Amino acid sequence: MSQNELEPAIRILGDINASLIALDLEGYITGWNGGAERLFGYPSEEVLGRHVLMLYADETDNDIELFNRVLTQGQTTLEVKRRHKDGRDFWVQIHLNLVRDEAGKPLRMIGFLHDISSQIADQVRSRLLASVFRHTPDAIVITDESRHLIECNPAYLRLIGDKLPKIIGKVPYFLEQEVGKKTATAQSIDAHLASTGHWEGELWSRRANGEAFPAWLTLSAVHGRQNKLQHYFAVMADLSERKAAEEQIFRLAYFDTLTKLPNRSHLFSLLEQALSEARRQQRSGALLCFNIAGFKAMNDSFTHRGGDQILVVVAERIRSCLRDEDVLSRFGGDEFCIGLFDIRQREDAAIVAERILATVAEPYYVQQEEIVIKAHIGMSVFPDDGRDADKLINLAAVAMHRAKQGRQAMLFYSSDMNQRSLARIKLTTDLHHALARDEFELHYQPQVNAQTGQICGAEALIRWRHPQRGLVPPGEFIPFAEESGLIVQIGIWVFNAACQQMAQWRHQGLGLERLAINLSPRQFGRHLVDELLAVVNQHQLPASCIELEITETLLMKADEDVTATLNALHQAGFSLALDDFGTGYSNLGYLHAFPLDYLKIDQSFVRGLPDNHSNAAIVRAIIGIALNLELQLIAEGVENEAEAQFLASLDCHQLQGYYLAKPMPAADFVNLLQPSERSLLGY
Missing domain, CATH: 3.20.20.450 (EAL domain)
Known part of the structure; x- marks a missing residue:
């Protein structure tokens, strides 16, 4: 196209929205239409005759190679960053064409520009999200509307110990439901997804090797046009370490480190719960306070390590005399507290106490030495002696100290109960020999x-x-x-x-x-x-x-x-x-x-x-x-x-x-x- 033929076309393009720039072969601006003015914010009188470098966002950019490509190929398309008159940068796509005269000699370059800032931003955002998806420590799973896995991140594969080809198209374990059965968690998930499209909570999942683990799951439904369900998006965090830490903290706070029994602090809460239930059921129960006679001398003779060995075996022997529902606690030192929360008759506590004393009295072997232990037990009974844990423990301790002073193996806090208990024990003992x-x-x-x-x-x-x-x-x-x-x-x-x-x-x-x-x-x-x-x-x-x-x-x-x-x-x-x-x-x-x-x-x-x-x-x-x-x-x-x-x-x-x-x-x-x-x- 000749110069004379081109001029009318340039005037037409100047009146449309397309952004058009004309450059001579050295890069100076020779044409600037209304679209370019709107794109860059410069009127034509401010740019005509100036070099195109004034529009660059980075002054170090060099377009010599670009111009050479246009001269050799006749055209090129590229995405570049440019700067608006107000100083903000934006991305444009430029389609640059070479214009020749009738003899084929290059005359100028015509550039058609299109603002692609939003597309570039979307690409950047997509790359960012993809990077987050790949590198986040939380496991991410995407399923179709039928809950079959279509994508997951590496964190999920590491969490379950599996590979993507093996699980693609399958329902993740945490969304599986047994045929004909629905757990309470599964019912809750379905109900929340149906009503709000979202569920969040704790559940049990499973690794590829079958190992179960606790997890925190956030699950959301993704809807498309006309609110049609398309996908489910799940984020999962492994709670195993946190649970283990919580359990360790709980054990340290509420259990004795030596015997693994509930400690003094935990005992009170267990007793309050049991007493409340016993009151509701109108049941009787008893508290037994157990103490080893002369334990200090054993510590002195066998060191604290030997004494600890004795305490562990004593705890095991006491536990063997109790029912599963009874509570055994190490109260401190060589004292143990025993809670019997369902006894038919008050004197039954004495039968248990006698059994404990007989079992504990069997020989022990510490550092190749045989020793025999004597112990004292004090007993309080609820509801007769009291209805709260603190009082019952205190009365049992008082009875235990009275037993030590009177050189008795066991003693009730109530004297009347002692007499009935002794008569019952005597009869039971005689029955064994009958x-x-x-x-x-x-x-x-x-x-x-x-x-x-x-x-x-x-x-x-x-x-x-x-x-x-x-x-x-x-x-x-x-x-x-x-x-x-x-x-x-x-x-x-x-x-x-x-x-x-x-x-x-x-x-x-x-x-x-x-x-x-x-x-x-x-x-x-x-x-x-x-x-x-x-x-x-x-x-x-x-x-x-x-x-x-x-x-x-x-x-x-x-x-x-x-x-x-x-x-x-x-x-x-x-x-x-x-x-x-x-x-x-x-x-x-x-x-x-x-x-x-x-x-x-x-x-x-x-x-x-x-x-x-x-x-x-x-x-x-x-x-x-x-x-x-x-x-x-x-x-x-x-x-x-x-x-x-x-x-x-x-x-x-x-x-x-x-x-x-x-x-x-x-x-x-x-x-x-x-x-x-x-x-x-x-x-």
Whole structure:
């Protein structure tokens, strides 16, 4: 295009918004349109004839190479920084063209300029965000709308110990949900995302090797046009170190560093919580203050290291005597505090204390030396002695110091309680020796046919002939045997002694069809069936002549093992009787669920028949149920003729009680078994 042809085009471009600059071959401005004026802020009279360097943001820029490229190639495009008249810098894209004359000789350069500051800013921002994404220490995850991972940063890969190709397209573990299940955290995440599009909180995530770790997660939904969900953006921080530090701080603040037990400070908070719960449940409890006698001398003899070894073993031995729900704390030095927050009777605390003292008294070996430790325990009981932790601990400490002064192993703060506790402990101690000393004996009470009065069975009942107290009633010692676990040994003794007596009577030709023997729920271990069969086989008895009496307490708590044991006993030939029916929950389901043969009506319902209309109605109902289920009925506690006649009139099968005969030793009971047609009924 010639110069004459170009001039009209330049005038046209001067009137449009495009930014146009004309330069001679040395870089001086020869043309400047309105668009350039608006772009740079200079009117044409201020720039025409001046060198283009006046527009540069950096005076050190050199465009010789640029001009050479245009002269050789005819055009070029570049992005450069330029400066406005007001001094601010901005980015422009320049498309520079070479204009030649008709002979092809270069005349000038025409530059078309476009402001690209916003695009450059976006690029810078994008590069910055990409750098932050790559180098931030927090893990970042981006998923699609279905929560499948589409991008993550290196921090996330380091956190989970995995590589991007293996996890791309998969749902991150912290967003996974088991089929058909939703954890509370998953439900919270879904609810918040649905309502606010954001969730933030603590949860458990997992590394590639399966290791779980605590994390803090910030999760946001990203929406596009028309508010359509497009992505999820998650930022995660590993809380493992912080949690470990917090746990360490907690341990140092609230636990003894030597024994790892709660320290004095932590004890008070645990006690306040337990006491509050005990008050709400109306339970009794106790605080025990434990102190080692002469511990300073041990430290002097074996150094503090040896003393520390003793304290650690003492703590372990005390803990072995307690239940999981009980609290053991090192109160300081050689003192420990023990919280028993659920005891049936106040004196139970003394039984625990005695157990602790016996366990702690076993020999210790320190630096190849054997030593024996003595200790003192003081006890306070709530709610009687107090209702707050501080007072109860103080009273237990007072009792402990009194025990030391009086050279007693243990002492209650209350003197009345001491007397009851000592009596209970004495009885429990004697009970431990009763088997070895052969102080138990069996009495037998007949069970008779309600219509004929003839003996058709008997119940073996244990009696304890105490060397000082004489005959101790079962109601006084059986609960102790149950609590201590001695009932298992006692139960085996009863079963063996009863079977031996039954075998002797059968050998003598005395007809007794059935002998009833009580079983404690605590006897129901995995070897019970084998143990009982071994005994009847030893005495050459058929299992069918033994009736095993069980309680509703056992059936209420029966699990699969107990049910299997009951079925095995029944299959072995033993008959089963449900004792004291009606005094517990009396769930009629028992009568279908378990292989029962006999139902024993408790004496509390027999008393006052037939005049006691309430009892009469209950007995009628029980007998009706039993007859319909084809169960044999035995009424206990029959004490007079009216009760016996009324029960017989209702078709009760058998009667048992003082009206017929009291429980008696075997020597007296044998007289009732002599061949005779005599009826034990008085009518």
